[in-house]
Every structure is written in structure tokens, then in C-alpha cells.
Amino acid sequence: MEITLQPVLIETQSRDTEGRLAFVDGKLVAVLVRLSEELHGADGLAGQWCVEAGFGACATDVLSVWFDSLEAARSWIAERISASSPTG
Template sequence: MVEITLQPVQIGTQSEDTEGRLAFTDGKLVAVLVRLSAELHGATGLAGQWCVEAGFGACATDVLSVWFDSLEAARGWMAEQLSIRQ
């Protein structure tokens, strides 16, 4: 299985969604994850979810099109994408 390392980061989204993680594998950035805030996403039921703000290579997606309940779920999805497309 592909190893994904997550590094905490604050993201300048110009919104309340600022908690983020940089996702790396083999020293390469594969995705930027952002945690959806209650202020902006509480009414939609997505508050607290993690999404791919930007994905690269095998992890490329449309903006805010992939959501995860946890960082472990996000890590699993990224590992699967990277395994499929290598």
C-alpha cells in the first residue's frame, strides 16, 4: 500500500475553511485537503468533513467534489487512487 504523509497547514482560502493538510507520498505533494467549517457548511451537513481542495496527478479532482468523514478515509482514498494509476 502507498504511504501517505499528512502535514498540518493553514490555508488562505479567504473563508472560514482554513484548517488543512498537505498530502505527500515519496516526497511529492499529491493533494491539499481542507476541513469544511461549520460556519460555511453547517446547513449542508458537510461541516467537519475533509475535501480535496487541490489534487495532483492520480489525486486530481474537481474542486470540492470528494468529501471524507476523517483524515484516515482521505488517506485511504488517496492511496487507492495512487495504486490504481501507477
């Protein structure tokens, strides 16, 4: 399984604009956004990545899954895809 995280700017109508499009084998499975210091510094979430939108096995409630790093997000995506595959 090839997981690709493509940098993208996201119009969230907030300062949380740094994003990644997450692809598995060329298929879009999630949109990740990095939480800004301005909005999330006080709650301790600044710099973390969250799932803004998920598709298929990566579908989840908005802002309900956070990651300390993109590698952690990549691992979560791999686990979700593997668990949902017919042979997984």
C-alpha cells in the first residue's frame, strides 16, 4: 500500500489552512489540517494534525481524530485501510 501526503492550502475560514491530501494507492482517503497556534495554542492542540474529512475506511467525525505528526497520521491511515480490506 502506498500512502502519499500531498501539501495543500485549505480554505477553512480560519487560520487552520495548512493541509495534506492523503492518498492510498492514488485514491483520496482523507484531508488533514494542521491546527494553528492562534486558534489552538490555549487548548494544547496547536501543531497537531486532524482529519478534516475522511472517506471510506478513513471516514470519521470532523476534528475527532488528532495526530502529533504526519507519520502518526500515516500509520492511522494504514491501520484503517488494512482493517477494512477483505483480506485484512
